[in-house]
Ligand SMILES: Nc1nc2c(c(=O)[nH]1)N[C@H]1C(S)=C(S)[C@@H](COP(=O)(O)OP(=O)(O)OC[C@H]3O[C@@H](n4cnc5c(=O)[nH]c(N)nc54)[C@H](O)[C@@H]3O)O[C@H]1N2
Ligand SMILES: Nc1nc2c(c(=O)[nH]1)N[C@H]1C(S)=C(S)[C@@H](COP(=O)(O)OP(=O)(O)OC[C@H]3O[C@@H](n4cnc5c(=O)[nH]c(N)nc54)[C@H](O)[C@@H]3O)O[C@H]1N2
């Protein structure tokens with residue numbers, strides 16, 4: 164089925180055959196424990212099943228309580244889980260809404276044309292899977308398996324990665340790298356020889372000073388991280404937040420530095436200057452483990468707080484005071500690496516600056532700073548070795564020498580036919596990622612999808628991305644399925660089990676089953692020597708010295724550390740994972756590749772008269788676009804608002820709750836209006852909105868058209884030259900007060 168125009172299909176065109184939540188509050192997770200205790204009363208006749216949450220990627224282990232009729236009555240955090248300590252966040256508690264959502268994808272769909280109009284028709288699993296297998300075979304025959312690209316996020320990813328590898332492709336990428344945390348991984352790896360990874364190995368519970376740079380823990384609801392931050396605040400830790408917006412974290416801080424957007428590197432350099440020239444850095448640590456300190460000292464000589472003031476608008480005495488606070492807490496201090504760090508294009512260098520500061524403060528490998536993380540390797544269920552693809556994600560990312568994972572935007576570019584394309588991508592499988600909302604530069608994305616010969620989307624919901632598929636496959640939700648064992652890096656290794664708490668609703672199927680069924684049709688039986696994923700898990704658990712029986716009872720199992728102490732002992736020799744074995748203040752590796760060996764401040768564009776910088780971030784009640792239609796969570800927040808400074812509101816004549824449309828610097832106008840929220844919490848040069856809203860598919864009955872979509876307005880993207888990240892914060896918008904779409908039929 165070659166589509167000359169892959170127009171978006173609103174799935175609605177088809178004929179298709181009570182949880183108590185705590186309010187938005189920093190302490191809501193802690194309060195959650197209380198309500199769970201009260202609810203525990205009612206669990207006597209309920210069955211409990213081990214799972215881990217799929218509402219976000221912290222993957223908290225939980226118990227799903229079900230009644231005899233198979234209704235999910237509630238979800239409770241697993242007490243023994245280091246990711247949640249027995250307490251789910253409000254989103255996790257509302258995860259049951261994913262299962263109950265009546266808008267879910269219900270059966271496989273195949274694109275078809277009726278009376279010249281593209282639409283979907285319902286199909287059996289057999290028909291849909293056979294079609295996919297025949298398309299995959301044909302593409303492999305004509306172009307090679309490498310031409311099949313996998314775009315993924317979350318748990319389904321693992322099953323489809325195995326399928327792709329077995330078939331001969333590692334052409335893969337996920338927005339959780341190049342649109343998320345890529346730069347910090349490269350920046351910290353260059354400095355300390357180790358990725359930050361998820362969960363971040365920050366010893367927040369024992370810190371004396373936590374510095375958050377545009378990392379808004381509190382709205383960014385990563386569970387145990389917030390719990391630890393609450394504890395740190397109770398224990399009197401100093402919190403320093405650098406954010407142009409008074410975030411929830413900023414409101415809990417001792418110091419809020421409302422920085423001029425895009426100038427953070429100047430502040431970081433000035434902090435280095437103060438630490439070094441006031442001689443308050445950790446001298447012994449730097450001497451013992453550091454490399455290139457003298458070069459760094461010379462480099463930051465002129466980067467005084469007075470110099471930074473002119474750039475950042477942060478007063479020199481604030482810069483000095485906060486640097487001294489960090490030094491006083493050293494080494495129990497954390498300059499948090501952040502997570503969504505693709506901002507202005509020099510993001511790896513900003514991450515390097517943050518890593519270097521941690522190095523000067525002696526916090527890597529120290530109590531109250533960063534611990535040495537450990538995880539347990541889950542043994543591979545026996546299968547033949549994977550074939551070696553001729554090219555894959557690495558070749559697609561070859562322009563970016565320090566990319567550690569596939570780059571979505573490169574995979575997307577390679578899908579647009581052009582002369583001399585060495586690595587042509589012809590078909591996509593999209594599993595658990597809503598690219599329409601997560602990839603900036605929608606035009607490029609649509610051009611690529613338009614050119615594809617075939618596209619499959621595996622999702623639980625009729626999200627925007629499904630409308631572009633040739634085949635849509637309904638995966639059942641995490642509560643209805645078995646998945647791979649969760650193994651994550653932590654203070655001590657642990658594993659968590661997910662087995663079905665309830666039967667799949669409608670005609671939906673687990674990801675592992677879908678992958679296996681496609682695999683069997685592709686002749687990959689040898690990679691699927693089992694009938695049920697449970698057999699694989701049983702085998703793995705036995706290898707790990709436990710059993711399915713035991714795991715069903717406990718849900719989470721911890722293992723003793725094997726890699727030694729979590730922290731460097733006083734005066735101990737320690738080899739870092741960098742080329743030199745030292746903490747690299749000066750990076751010869753970057754220099755050899757033609758990049759600045761030490762971070763440099765460069766100026767970025769600022770909004771012109773009448774325009775404001777488009778700032779965006781997490782809603783505490785939602786995860787990206789994936790939860791907006793969730794009945795439980797939509798109840799808590801059903802639209803986003805546009806934060807506007809009172810001064811701006813006055814100049815522009817805007818009032819609270821007024822609906823506006825936004826037009827960006829490239830003339831793109833938001834499809835849906837957004838209501839104004841006048842607040843001092845945002846600087847006068849920016850506006851702010853929560854990400855994930857403004858969805859386009861009418862089949863999402865609660866989410867459709869509610870609020871504005873930030874992604875649509877992010878058409879200008881700066882690419883990080885070191886690792887290929889898509890920087891999204893250089894877009895500017897102006898207000899439109901009269902409906903610009905009035906005369907257009909939607
Ligand atoms: N404009 C803008 N873009 C961004 C960001 C931003 O803040 N603004 N943030 C960036 C960041 S930090 C990240 S990590 C990425 C995230 O980007 P995505 O991974 O694309 O994020 P989600 O919106 O969670 O999309 C997940 C998709 O998976 C589906 N899904 C949920 N559960 C399941 C399941 O169990 N099985 C299957 N098969 N599908 C499921 C959902 O319905 C949804 O369609 O986006 C990045 N892009
Ligand atoms: N509730 C909830 N929690 C989540 C998620 C979710 O979807 N929902 N997603 C998770 C994921 S995958 C990620 S990556 C993280 C992301 O969480 P964070 O890494 O905390 O990132 P953002 O949500 O993008 O928030 C960015 C903050 O940066 C500020 N900012 C904007 N421009 C600048 C600037 O120039 N300088 C400085 N210093 N600050 C600036 C914004 O005002 C905002 O407060 O959240 C995770 N946690």
Ligand code: SF4
Pocket residue numbers: 216217218219220221222223247250251252253254255256384385386
């Ligand atoms: S932080 Fe919340 S949404 Fe994320 S996995 Fe944990 S409980 Fe689920």
Ligand SMILES: [Mo]
Pocket residue numbers: 339342343344502503
């Ligand atoms: Mo992310």
